[in-house]
Every structure is written in C-alpha cells, then in structure tokens.
Amino acid sequence: MSQPSSVRQEFETVLEPLTSVPLERELPLAQRLWQQGWLRKSLILILLAILWEVIARVQNNDLLLPSFLQTGHALYDGLLSGELLGKVWISLVVLIKGYLIGIVLAFALTTLAVSTQFGRDLLSTLTSMFNPLPAIALLPLALLWFGLGQNSLIFVLVHSVLWALALNTYAGFLGVSETLRMAGRNYGLKGMRFVLFILIPAALPSILAGLKIGWAFAWRTLIAAELVFGATSGKGGLGWYIFQNRNELYTDKVFAGLAVVILIGLLVENLVFDTLERVTVKRWGMQR
Amino acid sequence: MNAPLQGHAASNPVASTQALLAVDNVSLEYRTPQRVVRATHQVSFEIDPADRFVLLGPSGCGKSTLLKAAAGFIAPSEGEIRLQGQRVDGPGPDRIVVFQEFDQLPPWKTVKQNVMFPLLASRTLNKKDAEERALHYLEKVGLAAFADAYPHTLSGGMKARVAIARALAMQPKILLMDEPFAALDALTRRKMQEELLLLWEEVRFTLLFVTHSIEEALVVGNRILLLSPHPGRVRAEVHSHQYDLQSLGGVAFQESARRIHRLLFDEGQSPETERDHDFNDIRIAY
Numbered sequence: 001m002s003q004p005s006s007v008r009q010e011f012e013t014v015l016e017p018l019t020s021v022p023l024e025r026e027l028p029l030a031q032r033l034w035q036q037g038w039l040r041k042s043l044i045l046i047l048l049a050i051l052w053e054v055i056a057r058v059q060n061n062d063l064l065l066p067s068f069l070q071t072g073h074a075l076y077d078g079l080l081s082g083e084l085l086g087k088v089w090i091s092l093v094v095l096i097k098g099y100l101i102g103i104v105l106a107f108a109l110t111t112l113a114v115s116t117q118f119g120r121d122l123l124s125t126l127t128s129m130f131n132p133l134p135a136i137a138l139l140p141l142a143l144l145w146f147g148l149g150q151n152s153l154i155f156v157l158v159h160s161v162l163w164a165l166a167l168n169t170y171a172g173f174l175g176v177s178e179t180l181r182m183a184g185r186n187y188g189l190k191g192m193r194f195v196l197f198i199l200i201p202a203a204l205p206s207i208l209a210g211l212k213i214g215w216a217f218a219w220r221t222l223i224a225a226e227l228v229f230g231a232t233s234g235k236g237g238l239g240w241y242i243f244q245n246r247n248e249l250y251t252d253k254v255f256a257g258l259a260v261v262i263l264i265g266l267l268v269e270n271l272v273f274d275t276l277e278r279v280t281v282k283r284w285g286m287q288r
Numbered sequence: 289m290n291a292p293l294q295g296h297a298a299s300n301p302v303a304s305t306q307a308l309l310a311v312d313n314v315s316l317e318y319r320t321p322q323r324v325v326r327a328t329h330q331v332s333f334e335i336d337p338a339d340r341f342v343l344l345g346p347s348g349c350g351k352s353t354l355l356k357a358a359a360g361f362i363a364p365s366e367g368e369i370r371l372q373g374q375r376v377d378g379p380g381p382d383r384i385v386v387f388q389e390f391d392q393l394p395p396w397k398t399v400k401q402n403v404m405f406p407l408l409a410s411r412t413l414n415k416k417d418a419e420e421r422a423l424h425y426l427e428k429v430g431l432a433a434f435a436d437a438y439p440h441t442l443s444g445g446m447k448a449r450v451a452i453a454r455a456l457a458m459q460p461k462i463l464l465m466d467e468p469f470a471a472l473d474a475l476t477r478r479k480m481q482e483e484l485l486l487l488w489e490e491v492r493f494t495l496l497f498v499t500h501s502i503e504e505a506l507v508v509g510n511r512i513l514l515l516s517p518h519p520g521r522v523r524a525e526v527h528s529h530q531y532d533l534q535s536l537g538g539v540a541f542q543e544s545a546r547r548i549h550r551l552l553f554d555e556g557q558s559p560e561t562e563r564d565h566d567f568n569d570i571r572i573a574y
Binding site for chain 2: 177179180182183184185186187188189193197198201202204280283284285286
C-alpha cells in the first residue's frame with residue numbers, strides 16, 4: 001500500500017444526546033391544508049363553477065346555457081320534489097344488476113382462463129372481438145331479443161363491464177409472481193382455493209382498476225341507452241329525464257340531470273373505490 | 289457412472305437403513321420454446337434426519353432446479369426423488385420452501401397471518417392453534433413485536449426471518465432453502481446464518497440448503513454436495529460439520545474453501561496459485 005503524500009488526522013468524537021434542536025416539527029398550517037387532496041380538488045371545482053357562471057351571464061341565453069346558479073336551483077327543486085331521486089334510483093338499480101352479473105361472468109371467464117388452455121384461448125378471442133365493440137351498438141339487437149325493458153339494458157351493461165374487467169383481471173393474474181405461486185402450491189392450495197387465496201388478492205390492484213373502468217363504462221352505457229329508449233314499463237331513469245327535459249326545452253333541468261350523473265360518478269370514485277383501495281392495496285403496500 | 293455414489297458411500301460408511309430424502313439418479317430438464325435443456329444429469333444423494341445438507345455449485349449448475357424438484361414443482365425426466373420412501377410427485381406442505389425473493393410473503397397478510405397461512409391452507413391446525421404456534425415461532429425468530437405489521441414495512445432481514453418462522457411453524461419433514469440470504473447485505477446475511485444455526489441447535493430440523501457461496505456452505509452445512517457447472521453432475525461431497533461462524537478466516541477453513549474452489553472450477557494442477565480466491569465476503573471478520 002502506498003501512502004498518499006499528506007495524511008489527514010484520525011479522530012473520534014463523543015456524541016452528547018441531541019436536545020438543542022427539535023427532532024420533528026409540524027409543517028405550517030397552509031402546507032398542511034394543501035396536502036389535503038379534497039381541498040385542492042374542491043378549489044378546482046369552485047374555479048370551474050365561477051368560470052361557468054361568468055360565461056353564462058355574458059352569453060345571457062337560458063335556453064342554450066343556463067348559469068350555474070340556475071342549474072343549482074333546478075337541481076335543488078328536482079331533489080326536493082323527489083323526482084330526480086326517483087330517476088336516480090331506477091337507473092342505479094338497473095346499473096347495479098348489470099354490474100354484478102358482469103363481475104360474476106368476468107371472474108368465471110378468467111378463472112377458466114388461468115386453469116385451462118381452452119379458457120385462455122376463449123378469453124383472448126372473445127375479448128379481442130367484443131372489447132372494441134361499443135356496448136351501445138348492441139342495443140338495437142338487445143331490444144329485438146329482450147324487448148323494451150330492463151333486460152335489454154342489463155344485457156348491454158353486462159357487455160360493457162365484462163370485457164374490460166376480464167382483461168384487467170386476467171392481466172393481473174398473469175402478473176402474480178412465480179415465487180408467490182410456488183409458495184401457494186407448496187402449502188397444498190389448488191384449483192378454486194388457489195385462485196381465491198393467492199391469485200385474487202395478489203392481483204387486486206389490477207382487479208380494482210378493472211372494476212373502476214367497468215363502472216365508468218357501465219354508467220356511460222346506461223345513460224346513453226336510456227337516452228335512446230328511456231322508458232321501461234312507463235318509468236324512465238336519469239337518461240330519460242335528461243332526454244325528456246331537452247324535448248321540453250328545460251335546459252336547466254338537463255344540466256341538473258347531467259350534474260347528477262357527474263356527482264354520482266365522483267361519489268363512487270372517491271368514496272367507494274378510494275375506500276376500497278385505502279383499506280386493501282394501499283394498506284398492503286401494493287400500490288402507492 | 290457410479291462414481292458419485294461411491295464417493296457418497298465412502299463418506300457414510302454406516303449407511304442408514306432409510307434416508308429422509310433420497311434423490312436417486314435424477315436428471316432434470318426444462319423446456320424453452322425451441323429446445324429441451326438438461327439442467328442436471330443423474331444426480332444422486334441422500335439426506336439423513338437433522339442433516340444440514342448444502343447443494344453448492346456455480347450459477348447455472350441446476351442446484352435450484354434440484355431443490356424445486358425435491359419440493360415437487362418439477363418432475364424429473366429420469367430417476368426419482370423419495371421422501372421417507374414415498375415418491376415425490378407434487379408440492380406438499382411436508383416440504384416447506386424458503387425462497388430467496390422477498391415477495392414470497394403475501395403482502396396482504398400481516399406477519400402473524402403469514403406464519404399462520406400454511407397451517408390454515410393445508411388444514412393442519414384450526415385458527416386458534418395456528419395463531420398460538422405462529423406467535424411461538426415468531427418469538428423464536430425475535431419478531432413477536434411485529435406480529436401485526438405488514439411485510440412491506442419490514443427490512444429484508446426481517447422478511448427472511450418471517451419466511452423462516454413460517455417454514456418452521458409448519459414443522460415440515462424437511463426444510464428446503466433456496467439461497468434464502470442471497471438478497472441480503474453481508475452483515476445481515478452473517479446474522480441470519482448465525483440465527484439459523486442457533487435455531488437448528490434448538491429444533492434440529494432437517495435442512496436442504498442451496499447456495500453459490502462457498503463460505504456460506506461451509507458455515508451453514510454439515511455436508512456439502514458439489515455440483516459441476518452446467519449440466520449439474522455430482523462432483524464431490526465434503527464434510528463441514530466442524531466449521532461454524534467462529535471458524536471464519538481460520539487456516540483449516542481457508543484450506544477447505546480452497547479445496548472446494550479447486551473442485552468446482554477444476555484448477556486441479558496448480559493448487560497453490562498466487563492469487564487469493566475471491567470468495568464472497570470471506571474477509572469480513574466476524
């Protein structure tokens with residue numbers, strides 16, 4: 001070993017307990033508030049509402065663009081009279097029926113796909129055929145088969161949920177690490193128990209993503225389908241409410257209906273799915 | 289053809305009537321889309337109860353594949369593997385594997401639930417007894433305080449400890465460890481080797497341990513089976529029961545390490561080469 005020309009001195013220090021400086025301190029109030037996602041998002045919404053109000057007042061044409069306050073008023077009236085809530089209820093019942101059937105079918109299909117070659121081929125062929133097909137395009141056919149009624153709606157809803165969810169779930173299953181699979185098989189897990197105890201929890205981030213996409217697709221499809229033929233046995237849903245009020249040129253009510261569609265979307269996204277994510281994949285460190 | 293067997297017999301003059309795990313002339317192959325590759329060729333060895341049996345070889349010699357075959361994940365293309373005389377034909381909870389990867393612990397289960405998982409999944413115990421046993425083994429590996437933590441909050445060494453506790457809690461006939469400490473830093477690895485040996489002193493489990501580190505093999509094992517480079521064939525069996533962590537750096541230890549190195553890499557003719565061998569972390573004093 002050659003020595004460098006100049007040598008620094010070695011030294012040791014005795015470390016006293018560090019008391020002069022606080023080890024943690026709180027962030028200032030403004031920063032802490034800014035950390036809250038809902039606060040930032042609400043601010044964006046308020047800005048948008050103000051923008052809307054200003055544009056509507058400049059435009060000054062209720063028929064084309066009612067102002068934010070007018071819409072709020074129509075929404076308030078609709079909710080108070082119970083008309084809007086009734087429509088929402090009709091739509092939601094159909095939606096949830098279609099959504100649940102879609103989920104069950106998607107899981108059946110992906111379970112088949114992870115266990116057999118035939119299932120794999122079936123899933124990939126069907127998804128590549130039907131996933132690009134807009135669900136609403138099937139509505140005429142559904143009306144022919146199931147008649148004017150709930151069943152036709154459910155049929156197109158299932159179609160809109162099934163493929164998106166099956167694709168995501170299957171991709172999630174494929175992404176489960178080999179080590180985890182071997183560990184599961186090591187403990188004697190096979191067949192359905194293997195899917196339930198290993199594959200589904202391990203693929204939960206993808207499954208949740210699929211459920212979210214499926215929900216959005218289904219909601220969209222439902223409103224669109226109701227616009228085409230809203231009435232099911234005399235009672236229509238939210239889409240029908242929008243369509244009817246446009247025909248009667250109650251534009252503020254049309255906006256109120258649209259606002260409800262958006263509000264329900266936001267509620268489900270932020271309450272249901274965010275909560276699901278927080279108590280599962282985020283808590284487990286599988287997703288940031 | 290039978291040379292490896294003779295070597296084995298010589299090391300075990302009093303052949304026991306029945307080995308715990310017998311690997312009998314096993315050849316393993318794996319498929320790529322284009323070809324079939326032979327990973328090991330006619331490997332035989334026997335593991336007796338309470339052995340700490342190490343498979344050692346250069347990377348790609350098929351030692352991990354052998355362990356996976358013993359676990360039942362891969363079927364031999366030739367020969368057979370027997371556990372207490374019973375032919376191994378699939379994975380089962382009587383042979384628990386500890387893997388190298390940290391993701392062997394399901395992230396959706398807490399530490400305690402992870403240790404309980406095999407007990408419940410294999411229907412060995414009911415929930416209450418499983419919990420009791422899980423806590424007992426977590427205590428043994430020093431993680432009782434972390435029973436309710438999720439794996440992603442643990443360090444690498446702690447995850448390895450959970451995996452060991454989980455394997456021991458099953459009280460398997462044989463514990464299969466596939467380079468369990470290879471992903472840990474050198475100091476943690478040293479600590480884990482020490483703890484594994486202490487646990488062995490206490491529980492006396494039977495261990496099949498795969499490693500590519502000569503030093504780790506000498507410290508952890510009592511018998512070391514050396515496999516040749518690809519395709520893996522049995523090169524030699526070496527005894528290492530006389531070594532533990534205290535013997536690191538000792539003359540006899542170095543000598544054994546050098547001998548193994550020679551056997552593995554066939555530097556037969558020049559035993560005293562001038563360059564000192566590049567063993568994994570061998571110079572870190574204990």
